[in-house]
Amino acid sequence: RCSVSLHVPFTRLLVDLLTRCLVDLLTRCLVDFFHYLCKINFIIMKDYLDSLLIKYNTPDFIENDPVQFPHRYSEKNDIEIVAFLTATIAWGKRSMILNSANKMLNIMGKSPYDFIMSEGFKDLDPDKCVHRTFFNRDFAYYCKGLKYIYSEYQSLEDIFTLNNNHDVWRGIQNFRDKIQEVNDGITSVHISNPCCDNPKKGSACKRLHLALKWLVRDDGIVDLGIWKKLRPSDLMIPLDVHVGRISRELGLLQRKSNDRTTVEELTSKLRELDPNDPVKYDFALFGYGVNV
Numbered sequence: 001r002c003s004v005s006l007h008v009p010f011t012r013l014l015v016d017l018l019t020r021c022l023v024d025l026l027t028r029c030l031v032d033f034f035h036y037l038c039k040i041n042f043i044i045m046k047d048y049l050d051s052l053l054i055k056y057n058t059p060d061f062i063e064n065d066p067v068q069f070p071h072r073y074s075e076k077n078d079i080e081i082v083a084f085l086t087a088t089i090a091w092g093k094r095s096m097i098l099n100s101a102n103k104m105l106n107i108m109g110k111s112p113y114d115f116i117m118s119e120g121f122k123d124l125d126p127d128k129c130v131h132r133t134f135f136n137r138d139f140a141y142y143c144k145g146l147k148y149i150y151s152e153y154q155s156l157e158d159i160f161t162l163n164n165n166h167d168v169w170r171g172i173q174n175f176r177d178k179i180q181e182v183n184d185g186i187t188s189v190h191i192s193n194p195c196c197d198n199p200k201k202g203s204a205c206k207r208l209h210l211a212l213k214w215l216v217r218d219d220g221i222v223d224l225g226i227w228k229k230l231r232p233s234d235l236m237i238p239l240d241v242h243v244g245r246i247s248r249e250l251g252l253l254q255r256k257s258n259d260r261t262t263v264e265e266l267t268s269k270l271r272e273l274d275p276n277d278p279v280k281y282d283f284a285l286f287g288y289g290v291n292v
Helices: 003-057 076-088 094-108 112-117 138-148 156-160 168-181 208-218 240-251 260-274 276-291
Strands: 128-131
Touching: 003 260, 003 276, 076 094, 076 112, 076 138, 076 156, 076 208, 094 112, 094 128, 112 138, 128 138, 138 156, 138 168, 156 168, 168 208, 208 276, 240 260, 240 276, 260 276
Parallel strands: none
Antiparallel strands: none
């Protein structure tokens, strides 16, 4: 009787032990398999985006994109002025953006820098439209701000990298605050607010990030790369509706809104693919997005 009573608990103990071992083994196998799938998915995703990058990041891209306008100039100040002003009106139908940018550059003449420093913007009719909701009054507001920055710094790059800053959000805030300061503290809806004091309320600042991408990235193909103090690894993705939509379809984004937090989430994902130059994948995401 004693041997039987001892045998039953021992059998149960052995079964429990084997069950736990099997469960642990199965769990580890599933975890390893999941990590393997994630690695495979990462490789597939990178290969896919790299193929799109090669397809769209070509000299042919320049012809039908607003980046063509800063490419027309050789002087650093002219290039950076045109980059920011062109990016500022880069929303809506592409053909309309190109026409509006041409019109704006014709106003400034051969040297946008000279136009700004000589205050040519003061002669503009404030009620005349430049592009959609961007009027001459907005154009003059921006130019007045740029002149104010140039009165203190040799390049717009200096305000973005003040005190050896490499945080592009802080750089945008410094840039925006400086322009606002000389315009009697008045803000402009055309210069987005990154809300550095409360990042969760910050704008995606798509157009400003687009200008920064043009000025900082230097692969000798599309982007100009004339700024050397900021690094490509510092940049944030210019998040528009096309980039956001394709990123969500590919599982790179979970958030539905297009704001600063979403920009940081997507850029963080792209840094996993290339930590040194994450926003190069803007060509892949944007190019694919506007062509499907």
